[in-house]
Amino acid sequence: MNTLKPVHGGNLHAAIATYGGEAADWIDLSAALNPRPYPVPAVPSALWHTLPQPDAGFIAAACAYYGAAKLLPVAGSQAAIQALPRLRAPGRVAVAHPSYGEHGWRWARHGHAVSRHAHADIGAQAGHVDVLILCNPDNPSGHAYPAASVLRWAEQQAARGGWLLVDEAFADVTPARSVTAHAGQLPGLIVLRSPGKFFGLAGLRLGFVAAEAAILQQLDEELGPWTIPGAVQHIATAALCDGAWQQQARADLAARRARLAALLAAQQLPHAGCDLFAGGEYAPAAALQRHLATQHIWCRLFTEPAPRFRLGLPADEPHWQRLAAALASFRDKDSSA
Structure with a gap:
């Protein structure tokens, strides 16, 4: 690695x-x-002067846009990529390759044994490793996995108490391939979403994690309070609602x-x-x-x-x-x- x-x-x-x-x-x-x-809307000045509070409208807009029952907003999906390896004891992690380099690198940094596999071969690792990681569509290759295949791999991972981590940072352009809506239903399925690419708002440093409630709670505790500024919530709500x-x-x-x-x-x-x-x-x-x-x-x-x-x-x-x-x-x- x-x-x-x-x-x-x-x-x-x-x-x-x-x-x-x-x-x-x-x-x-x-x-x-x-x-x-x-186009970024005007931001109420009061949002710059107070600690950010959870906004129910912001969360509802994100859940509706991504089709998820429950989401945890994070300071860019990178924050989740860095924190998730700390939530599991060191184990075997298989990463699709070539792909976004932070995934394998972060898991290896926290003592996990990371192996890299071609996109055509990554599915064969399902059910045999503790964590399986892929981007859909992939960055930088553009390789896309059928949603049915991803869900089958999630079930295989769940059967051994493992995780399937799917990074859907580029999925906004092909929403039919997304498995975000299934993340709260299948144990161990974790999906990362980000408005930075599709909406062109990378400077917001905003992302979302969809997963079962127990994983979201662990991640929330790991990341701590006040992760999403009120101004960011305001801008993102407008973008997510603008069909x-x-x-x-x-x-x-x-x-x-x-x-x-x-x-x-x-x-x-x-x-x-x-x-x-x-x-x-x-x-x-x-x-x-x-x-x-x-x-x-x-x-x-x-x-x-x-x-x-x-x-x-x-x-x-x-x-x-x-x-x-x-x-x-x-x-x-x-x-x-």
Whole structure:
């Protein structure tokens, strides 16, 4: 298991330090966020002056949006990813790979024996390990698991007193694949949700955990009080209740993802993913990242188990044109090498 701290997208400061320029000069496609974020409503000033209180409307809006009977709001799903390994004695943990690196790394840090498995093979671990972890759809591959398969694995894990942890950070674009609604019914099924990607509100640092009541109580006690500021609850409630915006956003993201896939395909580049990003395994991925960076475009690079790149969606037509030109010049340079 890799013991190096995972590297994440959204690290534009690192690109600027190496390649220069100001943040305004750059197109940051490294974090795979909705480039047309939810319009943040005005926040009542009183919310900045008091300790955050549990808001029943906020919880009800989240439960309705995610289809869950019960949810625990957390300060970004990352907070749950870091805390959950502390709720179990060290055991055997199987993680789908390639995937979001924090999962395996955090469990290994707390003494669990972590093994990594290809997406096609991860289901065979169900019922044989203490914790099974996957992202659906996966980040960065875009691999999607059928909900029926995930629920079958959850039952196999439950039969041995184990957990199935499903990270659905990108599931808003394919809600039919979500198993969030089952999390309170199947023992040991834990689902992580986040409004950061789909709503483009990563700065809220908000996430939700769906699971049986006993697990949610343990996690709540581990994380402590006042985790979600009142202003965040106010903004998130508006976003979660805005069905018209959500419908339009899904259509817009699907169209943008199709355009990005076509752009990559035209340059003979891999274009797997979901409706928030595209890319794939590519031997010269590091060279592609460097080339784009010289054009002040920042993409996400992965090195394990093989080189891979991931591009988020451009925000406007000038950004599309810059990306198209940069990709074309890379292919021209690569062809003449």
